[in-house]
Amino acid sequence: MDFTFSEDQLLFCDSVKDFLTTEVTADSIRSAWDSETGRNPALWQQMVELGLTAMLVPEAQGGLGMNELDFILLAEECGKVALPEPLVETVLVATPLLASLAAEDARCSRLLEQIAAGEIHIAVQHSVNQLVSDAHIADWLLLCNGDQIHLLSKDQVQLTVQKSVDPSRRLFSVEWQASEETCLAKGSLGVALQAASLNRGALGAAAQLIGLAEAMVAQTVTYTSERLQFGKAIGTNQALKHHMANCAVKTEFAKPPLYRAAYTLSQKPNHADFAVSHAKVVAGEAALLAAKNAIQCHGAMGYTWECDLHIWMKRAWALDKFWGHGGFHKNRIHQWLLKPAAKIGADKTFGEQI
Amino acid sequence: MMDLNYSPEQVAFRQQVRQWLAEHVPAEPLASFDTEAGFEQHREWEKTLAQGNWGMVTWPESYGGRGCNLIEWLIFEEEYYRAKAPLRVNQNGIFLLGPTLMEYGTDEQKARFIPKMASGEEIWAQGWSEPGAGSDMASIRSKAIRDGDEYVINGQKVWSTRAVFADWVFCIFRTDPESEKHKGLSFILVPLDTPGVTVRPIPQLDGLPGFAEIFFDDVRVPVTNRLGDEGQGWQIAMATAGFERGLMLRSPARFQETAKRLVELYRNHQNDILDLSIEDAVVKAFLSAEAYALSTYQTASRLMKGGTIGAEASLNKIFWSELDQSMHETAMSILAARAELLPEAPAAGDVGTWLDGFLFSQSGPIYAGTNEIQRNIIAERLLGMPRK
Numbered sequence: 001m002d003f004t005f006s007e008d009q010l011l012f013c014d015s016v017k018d019f020l021t022t023e024v025t026a027d028s029i030r031s032a033w034d035s036e037t038g039r040n041p042a043l044w045q046q047m048v049e050l051g052l053t054a055m056l057v058p059e060a061q062g063g064l065g066m067n068e069l070d071f072i073l074l075a076e077e078c079g080k081v082a083l084p085e086p087l088v089e090t091v092l093v094a095t096p097l098l099a100s101l102a103a104e105d106a107r108c109s110r111l112l113e114q115i116a117a118g119e120i121h122i123a124v125q126h127s128v129n130q131l132v133s134d135a136h137i138a139d140w141l142l143l144c145n146g147d148q149i150h151l152l153s154k155d156q157v158q159l160t161v162q163k164s165v166d167p168s169r170r171l172f173s174v175e176w177q178a179s180e181e182t183c184l185a186k187g188s189l190g191v192a193l194q195a196a197s198l199n200r201g202a203l204g205a206a207a208q209l210i211g212l213a214e215a216m217v218a219q220t221v222t223y224t225s226e227r228l229q230f231g232k233a234i235g236t237n238q239a240l241k242h243h244m245a246n247c248a249v250k251t252e253f254a255k256p257p258l259y260r261a262a263y264t265l266s267q268k269p270n271h272a273d274f275a276v277s278h279a280k281v282v283a284g285e286a287a288l289l290a291a292k293n294a295i296q297c298h299g300a301m302g303y304t305w306e307c308d309l310h311i312w313m314k315r316a317w318a319l320d321k322f323w324g325h326g327g328f329h330k331n332r333i334h335q336w337l338l339k340p341a342a343k344i345g346a347d348k349t350f351g352e353q354i
Numbered sequence: 355m356m357d358l359n360y361s362p363e364q365v366a367f368r369q370q371v372r373q374w375l376a377e378h379v380p381a382e383p384l385a386s387f388d389t390e391a392g393f394e395q396h397r398e399w400e401k402t403l404a405q406g407n408w409g410m411v412t413w414p415e416s417y418g419g420r421g422c423n424l425i426e427w428l429i430f431e432e433e434y435y436r437a438k439a440p441l442r443v444n445q446n447g448i449f450l451l452g453p454t455l456m457e458y459g460t461d462e463q464k465a466r467f468i469p470k471m472a473s474g475e476e477i478w479a480q481g482w483s484e485p486g487a488g489s490d491m492a493s494i495r496s497k498a499i500r501d502g503d504e505y506v507i508n509g510q511k512v513w514s515t516r517a518v519f520a521d522w523v524f525c526i527f528r529t530d531p532e533s534e535k536h537k538g539l540s541f542i543l544v545p546l547d548t549p550g551v552t553v554r555p556i557p558q559l560d561g562l563p564g565f566a567e568i569f570f571d572d573v574r575v576p577v578t579n580r581l582g583d584e585g586q587g588w589q590i591a592m593a594t595a596g597f598e599r600g601l602m603l604r605s606p607a608r609f610q611e612t613a614k615r616l617v618e619l620y621r622n623h624q625n626d627i628l629d630l631s632i633e634d635a636v637v638k639a640f641l642s643a644e645a646y647a648l649s650t651y652q653t654a655s656r657l658m659k660g661g662t663i664g665a666e667a668s669l670n671k672i673f674w675s676e677l678d679q680s681m682h683e684t685a686m687s688i689l690a691a692r693a694e695l696l697p698e699a700p701a702a703g704d705v706g707t708w709l710d711g712f713l714f715s716q717s718g719p720i721y722a723g724t725n726e727i728q729r730n731i732i733a734e735r736l737l738g739m740p741r742k
Binding site for chain 2: 001002003004005006069217221224225232233235236238240241242244245246248249252253254255256257259260263264267278281282330333334337338340342344345346347348349350
């Protein structure tokens with residue numbers, strides 16, 4: 001029993017954190033809003049060179065063969081800087097889905113090589129989201145139709161822009177035709193793969209939500225330490241301190257469920273529903289509270305377009321609802337709790353022990 | 355490498371704990387330890403635990419412990435609450451003073467106090483708060499003035515839990531009468547049967563004398579009853595408070611078992627629940643109890659690798675106290691109109707210990723430093739918000 005990350009995992013996270021903090025700033029995010037795609041190909045190439053897109057690609061396809069737990073701290077960091085690029089979904093959703101099919105399907109194997117090499121983007125659709133994010137830059141799309149999963153090239157689909165309140169998010173509805181040739185999986189395999197994608201998507205969103213929450217608290221601490229009223233920093237007021245302390249409590253107790261979910265997905269993916277839903281619910285709550293308390297502590301400034309806070313707030317509001325909102329995930333837990341056979345109690349934290 | 359599986363040794367340890375508890379935990383729940391009879395029943399239970407070397411598993415074997423690491427401690431606690439074993443009447447001693455003694459006590463003090471604490475022979479109360487010094491503990495005015503090899507103590511302590519039936523109290527007194535605030539305080543141990551000590555019971559919400567006021571009138575104790583150096587009292591008290599807010603006092607097992615009972619209560623009342631918020635509250639309570647357990651395993655793992663716990667303890671204290679309160683509020687909502695009934699009321703039915711637990715849960719956000727104080731600590735020391 002050891003609930004800590006390894007030195008290697010922590011060191012790698014630190015180096016990626018430094019990279020992201022330097023390269024992804026409020027200014028760079030704002031300037032991307034005005035570009036056609038909203039995405040920065042040069043930044044993506046830098047991430048490819050760091051090996052980030054290859055992390056969960058199996059070694060057989062030229063990847064690093066790592067798992068969800070290896071990536072989870074990095075996903076948190078992506079949230080912390082409000083990264084617009086679809087790194088988290090590429091690594092945690094598209095890659096494992098293709099890797100599940102690579103042994104039987106040469107197309108998937110080839111796509112994994114290209115992901116690792118940074119040659120392509122893949123977008124993933126899931127019924128829980130309806131819309132597809134980053135479909136406009138995708139070379140290939142993984143699309144669901146009932147119990148089936150299909151692979152279509154960008155030329156085979158028609159996209160309709162669906163604007164988000166978060167100018168960094170690029171969402172699309174996709175029109176397409178299913179065919180025998182495009183089908184990668186169906187039946188129970190298709191259902192299982194879609195369920196796994198849901199869990200991995202929710203895990204990635206949860207990790208980013210934690211990062212977003214911490215970033216909003218950090219920005220608010222800075223702002224309230226500098227902003228003077230009645231001759232003193234507004235952050236000296238207990239009411240504001242308690243707003244921030246409440247955020248810190250929520251975030252602190254959302255992290256262990258997140259790490260447990262990442263661990264469970266990497267070790268026992270078929271038993272991860274509960275752990276993932278737990279992580280998504282509490283990460284969403286932590287981020288929503290951070291957004292609410294952060295804007296309150298910023299006062300009118302927080303309600304402006306000029307203040308950077310909204311970059312993080314809007315991402316939090318969006319990701320809280322993406323890959324299953326709180327109600328969806330609480331319902332999964334509720335259904336489980338109602339089962340008389342559900343194993344709960346003090347000795348059951350890590351499953352049935354005796 | 356993260357590994358969330360118990361080792362075969364840990365599984366065997368759990369089995370050993372489970373078996374011992376199955377053989378020794380009293381079949382009938384003990385009376386409240388805030389009654390004279392119940393206090394003695396709980397003292398007997400402490401003796402039983404000590405005889406099996408289960409009193410404080412993390413302590414060294416030389417003090418009656420088992421030298422367990424924190425993961426084994428968590429396993430022990432899980433089994434302890436699972437077996438519905440009695441609450442620990444000596445919690446002030448074993449969870450707060452014990453670790454403080456091990457860190458700051460002399461060898462003589464450790465030998466004098468720890469074994470009797472472990473055996474339940476000496477039950478401890480805490481004497482920090484005063485009428486004018488609650489959250490503002492640096493305002494302590496009770497004095498212990500040096501007179502040769504003795505201190506002469508005068509003053510008053512209040513909100514002293516378990517002091518009505520306890521044997522000893524650990525206190526903070528002002529040993530330098532000219533000093534102010536955090537300076538000039540010392541940490542002194544006082545037998546409650548010393549001449550000049552008067553203990554006046556204060557009934558708590560349940561009507562039982564769980565609190566006491568302690569009056570000191572020219573009470574003389576030897577200088578050797580001081581823990582640490584003269585004037586070091588504040589520093590030692592902060593270490594004790596760290597133990598109180600930190601890992602040991604409220605292990606997650608307690609809340610996980612409450613959450614389990616809440617889920618069971620909820621299942622049993624599926625057809626008569628009207629309050630629309632209850633489904634959500636039950637799910638959240640369960641998730642929070644689970645999160646607290648996960649967090650504690652994470653902290654324990656970190657500490658075992660040489661990490662430390664500081665102001666983070668304030669996060670814990672807020673989380674468990676508010677979790678306990680919300681679980682009991684939810685149970686009261688499920689029990690609805692019967693929730694107010696005492697267990698002996700004929701119509702009480704499955705109200706059971708929920709009412710008692712609900713009352714006690716109101717104290718969680720207050721004791722061990724109010725949650726408002728904890729929020730200040732978090733904002734200033736963890737987040738770096740300005741003090742002035």
